[in-house]
């Protein structure tokens with residue numbers, strides 16, 4: 001069972017190369033996929049909602065948390081050539097695909113990294129994520145707590161999640177943790193949340 005999760009560090013599934021075309025008004029990309037990574041057969045509808053409706057990426061260090069084969073990282077990099085997009089994932093097969101896809105698309109501003117890579121900067125000018133809900137609620141909360149705390153002053157995070165996977169309870173939890181949360185868009189059961197700091201970092205999470 002565990003070997004079939006898309007968040008397995010080293011997927012054991014036999015390789016099954018595929019291709020996903022990302023067609024947006026401003027970006028067209030052909031991305032290689034494989035078995036053992038998230039949504040290898042099509043651009044995930046939640047990811048599409050995020051790419052269509054999230055705020056435009058600024059320059060600076062940006063984070064795609066849980067990059068998979070790289071649809072978010074590559075689109076951010078294409079939209080903001082002055083940014084360095086850190087594409088982070090635990091799944092080595094996903095990291096390999098993301099690196100290959102960025103290179104094939106000529107996106108030299110994508111940096112692929114495992115979460116513990118010391119090269120990853122301490123602060124981000126923005127975070128974009130279709131987060132790994134299936135790791136479980138407590139691990140997801142820990143994951144988000146850790147990475148959201150690395151938002152630079154004035155920066156925000158765009159998170160997309162399925163309603164049936166807990167988007168509304170995540171929204172409530174983020175507010176409890178002291179974040180300001182706006183629902184930017186909702187479509188086909190997905191919610192796009194924009195998260196930004198409201199209170200000084202040192203007091204965030206103290207209400208728990």
Ligand SMILES: C[S@@+](CC[C@H](N)C(=O)[O-])C[C@H]1O[C@@H](n2cnc3c(N)ncnc32)[C@H](O)[C@@H]1O
Nearest residue numbers: 006007038047066067068089090091130131132
């Ligand atoms: C829902 S998928 C999204 C993939 C890709 N961004 C997309 O939109 O197609 C979530 C990703 O998070 C990754 N992930 C799971 N646990 C993680 C962790 N602790 N740190 C970083 N990424 C993680 C999974 O391997 C998976 O690729």
